[in-house]
Amino acid sequence: MAERPHQRNLVLILARAFAAQLATAVFLVDAEGTVIYYNEAAEQLLARKFIEGAGMPAEEWSTVFRPRDAEGRTVPLQSLALGTTMLKREPAHDIVTILGADGVDRRIEVAAFPLFAHTEDFVGAIALFWQLPDREGER
């Protein structure tokens, strides 16, 4: 009998289907933090097509967009909303400025949530984010 193909966890399949229908930007990572999907609204804010970003590990997506706080300091993975959710497996929220692949800075608000298929079965995390008007002195 040939080796069976793999199916993603159903929670991730449904999260991806949900994200694909949303006008809000959504970023979806698996339990290891690897990017498995982001939607068209996210592509616009990141200025990067999903096909170019698929498979990015956490170390890459947490740095490639150069997330910075209101004072311009680099925000490390463990302090980003999605990084906190990945590491602590709890919801998190943040406001950061990111640099899109088009060279444009965008100030975004992020809400991240862990995805548990069962109580102890952490299968990934989802981050919803949206652009804020530029404003000084906030983080």
Add this chain to the structure above:
Amino acid sequence: MKAKIWGSRGSIASPGQDTERYGGNTSCIELRPPGCDVVILDAGTGIRELGVRLVREGAERMFLLLTHLHVDHLEGLGMFEPIWRSQTELHIWGPASPVASLEQRIATYFSPPLFPVHLSEVPATIEYHDASESEWQIDGARLFSNAIIHPGPTVGYRIESRGRSLAYLTDHEPALGADLDRDPSEWISGFAIAHGADLLIHDCQFTPNEYEHRVGWGHSTTEAVARFADRTEVDRLLLFHHDPMHSDEQLDQMREDVVTRWGVDDDRCIVATEGAKIVV
């Protein structure tokens, strides 16, 4: 591997003149992998008659695979004669929910006011196994399960024995979560269960027109099942979980629609018929 259909109707038992040919009992299939005790797929009303036969045969060890706990897949269990005999050893696989075990979930049905007797009063020895994402062995058969798209915790099963395979995906709406033609296979619900199966037993409850008002109800159309069968490259397809409002003549038309859309020889697509025996 031999299979017998004891019930193929969806949602609610529907006996009557209009359903006489394909049958009115809800989901239940008897499976006999070589060298293996009986494996039963779902406990709809069709399981009652199967139970009578198993008692007559003297069967004492049996395996029940529940895809989910909607009532049309569970309602026959209370009238399944083997559970009322202390010598019966019944293993039940099915999906736990994120907050309750399989046994707790079945006990919800087996308790007043839905049922007069509590699950704890059943004399048979019953063992419960969570089948949310599993791979296991029953005698000489290899079994796999994956969670699939349907409201509430639901799984599909694949049974392999001596190089033959059967996939059971009743109550399944894969088109809700993916583009069946274009998305990578790992993102298609049920793909891993069905891929290359010698026989795919799949939900085909709606016509495309009916589906327009039933999106998200967890069932498939003739169009979706044809695309799914094509994408998963199965050999034969058994259309299952017939809508209780569909007459025998409507099921014939739906089968023709699937064959046309799938573009295969007529004999590769069959309507599940109560009492029918199939060799896989």
